[in-house]
Amino acid sequence: MIEVCGLTKAFADAPALAGVTASFPPGTVTGLLGLNGAGKTTLLRVIAGLERPDSGTVTLCGRRLDVHTDPMRLLGVHLDPTTMDPRHTARRHLSWLAALGDIDRRRIDEVLAEVGLADLRHRRIAKLSMGARQRLAIAGALLAEPQVLIFDEPVNGLDVPGIVWLRKLLRRLAGEGCTIVVASHLLGEVALTADRLLVMERGRVAAAGRVDEIVPTDADPREHLEGLLLGMAAA
Structure with a gap:
């Protein structure tokens, strides 16, 4: 379980997070969506303890990450493979x-x-x-x-067998009770993998909930999400 409440974060007076409150339940894959600059990576970095929020709180399984005695067994982080x-x-x-x-x-x-x-x-x-x-x-x-895993664009660079492998891996881990958050630009893959969605716009939560709460039953999930993000770009 991840819970974030009232997170704010600015860089050189430019807001990256503006009061983000959200919950990520165990046993689920949450797709984190938004245009470039929406705050997705900043949110993941704050959850991982790599950025300190200006205000607000983050708890993992009911406690702050910095008070857990064994943080690596609590949280696994995938951010930028070029940093290795x-x-x-x-x-x-x-x-x-x-x-x-x-x-x-x-x-x-x-x-x-x-x-x-x-x-x-x-x-x-x-x-x-x-x-x-x-x-x-x-x-x-x-x-x-x-128990908790966060991924930032893990599909980049994977071929088709790799994408299918990752999808199965994430679904298996969720089935074992892990809390998983995946930021991705591949809307079709998010629609196939995620149980829940968190859509961000300009540092705020634009939509959050189960996929079937955000995508109409008779709609194509990829096309609906694409239209949602295109509408944000045009606003």
């Missing part, structure tokens, strides 16, 4: 994360196999394709088997 050290191998990157979180090293090979990188474990990140880097970043988020 390109000199490290895939296995060394995960080994560093495992040491940071006091995670059993046997989990490294398990998660490499889970994301399909077992054969590339000794390849340097600089030599990996964008899709493989995405898989490695996803592996890092999964490493500690957390």
